[in-house]
Amino acid sequence: MENMVHVINHPLVRHKLTRCRQIETAPREFRELMEQLTVLLLYEAMRDLPLAESDIITPVAAARGHFLTGPEPVFVVVLRAGLGMLEGALRLFPEARSGHIGLYRDPETLEPVQYYCKLPDGIEGHPCYLLEPMLATGGSAVHALNLLKEAGASGIKLLSLIASPEGIEAIGRHHPDVAVFLAAVDVELNKKGYIVPGLGDAGDRLYGTCQPG
Numbered sequence: 001m002e003n004m005v006h007v008i009n010h011p012l013v014r015h016k017l018t019r020c021r022q023i024e025t026a027p028r029e030f031r032e033l034m035e036q037l038t039v040l041l042l043y044e045a046m047r048d049l050p051l052a053e054s055d056i057i058t059p060v061a062a063a064r065g066h067f068l069t070g071p072e073p074v075f076v077v078v079l080r081a082g083l084g085m086l087e088g089a090l091r092l093f094p095e096a097r098s099g100h101i102g103l104y105r106d107p108e109t110l111e112p113v114q115y116y117c118k119l120p121d122g123i124e125g126h127p128c129y130l131l132e133p134m135l136a137t138g139g140s141a142v143h144a145l146n147l148l149k150e151a152g153a154s155g156i157k158l159l160s161l162i163a164s165p166e167g168i169e170a171i172g173r174h175h176p177d178v179a180v181f182l183a184a185v186d187v188e189l190n191k192k193g194y195i196v197p198g199l200g201d202a203g204d205r206l207y208g209t210c211q212p213g
């Protein structure tokens with residue numbers, strides 16, 4: 001099976017992603033942009049949510065309406081940069097439950113090392129969205145997807161702002177059933193595992209922990 005990879009190249013997405021990339025975009029605006037981009041990616045990723053038709057009354061007339069039905073979504077983020085996407089996701093879907101996975105990359109091997117994992121109970125049957133802003137080597141996302149599947153999740157979708165070709169390939173190799181929603185696919189990874197041209201370290205850009213330059 002081959003992953004479904006959706007690159008959302010809507011003008012709003014391209015504009016906001018370009019603002020995120022620019023070195024002069026400060027953390028406050030960067031956070032707002034990441035929230036907005038997440039909502040736009042979720043808009044596409046949630047196209048298949050089930051609806052139930054129902055009779056309603058507007059101030060003018062009786063009508064048929066549509067309500068979301070089925071189990072509420074679960075959003076899972078990889079700390080710390082994923083928190084920037086979670087804000088947007090919860091704004092769109094405040095009743096969703098969230099999970100947090102703490103991983104850091106070993107600077108030598110670039111392999112993910114887990115230090116935290118707290119997922120909601122009973123995620124079987126819930127639409128599950130893994131929010132990982134930068135799909136670089138793909139190691140963190142592959143690890144997080146393993147944890148989600150061990151917890152019983154299925155039909156998982158992965159949302160990232162930017163992916164490298166290597167990251168997409170890693171997801172395809174380890175999790176070919178996971179659909180991927182992206183704002184862009186960039187050229188390559190550099191030796192430190194950063195996406196080129198990318199946007200830098202997403203966590204630093206969100207929280208201002210490292211000054212550019």
Ligand code: URA
Pocket residue numbers: 081134136193194195196198199200201202203
């Ligand atoms: N993580 C980031 O925040 N940026 C990259 O370019 C790669 C991984």
